[in-house]
Amino acid sequence: MRPSILRSALPASLVVLSLVLAGCGGGDDGEKKSSGEPTAEVTPEEPATWPLTGLEAEDGQSVALDHPVVVTKIDNSPASSPQIGLSKADLVVEELVEGGITRLAAFYYSQLPGDIGPVRSMRASDIGIVSPAGGVIATSGAAAPTIERINRNKIKYFSEGGPGFYRKSGRHAPYNLFTDLEKVGKAAEDGKDERPVDYLPWGTAEDFAGGTPAPTLSAHFGSRTTNWRFENGTYTNTNSNAAEGDHFVPDTVLVLRVKVVDAGYRDPAGNFVPESKFEGTGAAQVFHNGEVVEGTWSKDKIDSPLTLATADGAELKVPAGKVWIELVPVDADNGSVTVGE
Known part of the structure; x- marks a missing residue:
């Protein structure tokens, strides 16, 4: 007869008695466990969050990517309509340019869509906007004084003629310059998977x-x-x-x-x-x-x-x-x- 069947056949009183005796035995071990010695506390890991939104990443998804934040300068005048790719941005900054109109600095990190624009030129204002994120800029270019200051602040930028840039048919210049941010992001890779600092508190x-x-x-x-x-x-x-x-x-x-x-x-x-x-x-x-x-x-x-x-x-x-x-x-x-x- 197998042991498991023998155990199941034992009287209930005998089973209880054996459990009591087992609890009384091994007193030394019991004393060691209740010795009051400090035990290491397990600190739960902080959830991984995206730097431009503060939102938690999905399970298993890394927020430390090879490419940096890519900030795309997008025209914001009626002539830019329709703007393409804004919904995919993590964060957007609206800034004043000449003539009392504005342009957008659209931040992309958690995803890099393939069709963004119309892409326009940088301004000196972008130095303070982009620098905290350690980002690069996708732009049509800039005036010579702005480029000099952008370079002095060691901000990398990609412009027409570089990876991903193209002219979209059916639109007139200068509102027909678009870019593929996947290609821009690939060109900006440095082989280091790093998470940028949080842009906001x-x-x-x-x-x-x-x-x-x-x-x-x-x-x-x-x-x-x-x-x-x-x-x-x-x-x-x-x-x-x-x-x-x-x-x-x-x-x-x-x-x-x-x-x-x-x-x-x-x-x-x-x-x-x-x-x-x-x-x-x-x-x-x-x-x-x-x-x-x-x-x-x-x-x-x-x-x-x-x-x-x-x-x-x-x-x-x-x-x-x-x-x-x-x-x-x-x-x-x-x-x-x-x-x-």
Whole structure:
């Protein structure tokens, strides 16, 4: 007869007795286990998060990639319509250029789509925008003074004639230059899988509290006004130039008031070329979940990460998700913000 059958046939009282005796035996081992000696605590691993959104990566997905952040300069005038590829961006910054219009610095890291544009030229403002991410720029080029300063700050850029750039048929110049960011990213690889630093001080929705109602907002840049409306849990750019179904839909709109100075040269039409100074400190407004929190922003150096504080000086975090940053001139003649109730 097999042992397992013998065990099952033992009387229940005998089984109980054997368990009691087993518990009484081996006292020395029991004393050692309760000796009070400290045991090593296991610290749970922090979840891997994307640097431009603060969102957790999927299981097994690495956030340390071989390519750097790729910032693409995209035209934002009506002539750029329809913009292609904005929905794939992780983060977008809107900046003032000459004539009171704006351009977009669209940040790509978690994915590099193959069709982005129309691609336009860099400005000196991009140095402070791109440097904290350690990114490269996809651009049509720039004025000689800007290129000199970009090179001096050791920012790598890719332009027409480089990997991925092409002219799209059916559009007229200069609004027909597009690029394949997969090819740009491949050309920017350096053989090192590294995660860029967080672009913003990321938090959770629970960190965002005490805001006042702000169902709409408008960022005024002079000739360009960008309008936002909160609906269905996100913000909608009601006058976007993006293609249908290809809009960038942010969870948060971050307005930063910046000083604007003369970039030191004129454009071909003789217009003043502005430079947004994205360092120092200024007023900030964080729009999330249909509310706004007022505070300040600071950036010690041009390549420093951004920090935010509430009006009373407490740390202010941005809920993880997609963010659109408005760099609105602090000068009332060139910029202002209107908040609807």
